[in-house]
Amino acid sequence: MVQLTRVCLRKYGKFLDNLRLYVRGGSGGMGLPRLGGQGGDGGDVVVVATKDMTLKRIKDKYPEKRFVARAGENSSVKALKGERGKDCSIMAPIGITVTTDDGKVIGHLNAPGDRVKVAKGARGGSYHSLFNPSKAKHHHIRLDLKLIADMGLVGFPNAGKSSLLTAVSNATPQIAGYAFTTLKPEIGKLMYKDHKQISVADLPGLIEGAHLNKGMGHKFLKHVERTKQLLFVVDVGGFQLATKTPFRSAFEAVQLLTKELELYKEELLSKPALLVVNKMDLPDAEEKLAALKTQLQNPEEFCSLLDEDMIPKEYIAFKHILPVSALTGFGIENLKNCIRQSLHDEVEMKTQVVVEEKLQALRQHL
Numbered sequence: 579m580v581q582l583t584r585v586c587l588r589k590y591g592k593f594l595d596n597l598r599l600y601v602r603g604g605s606g607g608m609g610l611p612r613l614g615g616q617g618g619d620g621g622d623v624v625v626v627a628t629k630d631m632t633l634k635r636i637k638d639k640y641p642e643k644r645f646v647a648r649a650g651e652n653s654s655v656k657a658l659k660g661e662r663g664k665d666c667s668i669m670a671p672i673g674i675t676v677t678t679d680d681g682k683v684i685g686h687l688n689a690p691g692d693r694v695k696v697a698k699g700a701r702g703g704s705y706h707s708l709f710n711p712s713k714a715k716h717h718h719i720r721l722d723l724k725l726i727a728d729m730g731l732v733g734f735p736n737a738g739k740s741s742l743l744t745a746v747s748n749a750t751p752q753i754a755g756y757a758f759t760t761l762k763p764e765i766g767k768l769m770y771k772d773h774k775q776i777s778v779a780d781l782p783g784l785i786e787g788a789h790l791n792k793g794m795g796h797k798f799l800k801h802v803e804r805t806k807q808l809l810f811v812v813d814v815g816g817f818q819l820a821t822k823t824p825f826r827s828a829f830e831a832v833q834l835l836t837k838e839l840e841l842y843k844e845e846l847l848s849k850p851a852l853l854v855v856n857k858m859d860l861p862d863a864e865e866k867l868a869a870l871k872t873q874l875q876n877p878e879e880f881c882s883l884l885d886e887d888m889i890p891k892e893y894i895a896f897k898h899i900l901p902v903s904a905l906t907g908f909g910i911e912n913l914k915n916c917i918r919q920s921l922h923d924e925v926e927m928k929t930q931v932v933v934e935e936k937l938q939a940l941r942q943h944l
């Protein structure tokens with residue numbers, strides 16, 4: 579039976595690729611003038627690269643986005659040297675650039691366990707400071723996900739991703755009639771008449787079971803994370819990966835791709851997504867496209883043919899469904915325009931969110 583949750587369409591555009599945080603080092607402890615005692619230093623705030631972390635998880639767990647380290651202990655008769663305050667660790671994803679609010683790079687998180695100190699604890703009071711602790715530093719920092727391209731091509735082998743990249747950009751990827759031709763992300767630049775440039779990444783081939791690390795599995799999915807938006811590519815006629823595997827229609831391909839992304843990291847599906855229906859030069863393409871569109875409007879009905887574990891929890895609401903032929907060039911200009919518009923919309927939306935957040939912060943302080 580199809581569950582209710584499956585019917586709703588995922589709202590796109592909520593994927594977080596940067597996050598602004600307030601950080602403050604711990605205050606210093608008081609010194610003890612009478613006995614020359616020294617207050618403990620405040621703790622530091624550090625960002626630590628952690629596996630399976632996402633910016634969204636930080637935001638969900640700490641909606642206030644405030645990170646303050648603990649204060650150092652005051653000096654006392656029992657403990658003349660006050661204890662140091664505990665550090666505050668922010669668990670962050672791998673592949674992050676940590677910057678100041680105005681974009682100056684503080685450090686990088688490239689591997690699990692990498693640490694970047696973002697706020698230093700204040701010194702405890704001592705003889706030199708007349709036993710008064712110094713003030714803790716506070717500021718805003720940004721965590722920016724390192725991106726490899728604006729758009730990422732998501733599709734099963736032979737859908738025509740490499741051909742499409744050639745058709746829209748200056749890239750010259752390998753094109754062949756067999757699977758796994760793309761082994762590392764190939765980045766193409768889309769050039770527009772007014773010199774605007776947009777980058778598109780053709781990613782290592784995704785196959786069913788990628789979330790289980792089959793084929794290029796996780797490598798592929800990791801790259802998907804590092805693009806702003808997704809460009810799903812399907813062959814209008816469907817596909818068959820090998821003679822032993824079942825034939826899949828274009829509609830099924832869309833759902834399988836969605837499921838693979840969902841099983842790896844559900845948040846990937848909150849990226850804006852466009853659907854490219856390729857090979858429109860083939861016979862019966864128009865009828866098949868019409869069928870695909872109908873199916874995408876009622877996905878729950880048509881998914882009943884798929885195995886239960888291949889049905890995504892939520893269906894993607896594509897911003898555009900774009901019929902093209904990488905071979906003849908049909909629809910390519912329109913595709914380029916839609917890509918540009920979609921990225922532009924996202925910037926607008928994000929600006930709007932920032933403005934609203936700032937307004938909300940102001941209201942709270944009134």
Ligand SMILES: Nc1nc2c(ncn2[C@@H]2O[C@H](COP(=O)(O)OP(=O)(O)O)[C@@H](O)[C@H]2O)c(=O)[nH]1
Nearest residue numbers: 735736737738739740741753754857903904905
């Ligand atoms: N008829 C037709 N064939 C295409 C089209 N785009 C790609 N192909 C063919 O499909 C096969 C796979 O293309 P490729 O770009 O390597 O797919 P990828 O595996 O997704 O990168 C190649 O034989 C291409 O020539 C198209 O628009 N129409």
Ligand SMILES: [Mg+2]
Nearest residue numbers: 739740759760
């Ligand atoms: Mg390819």
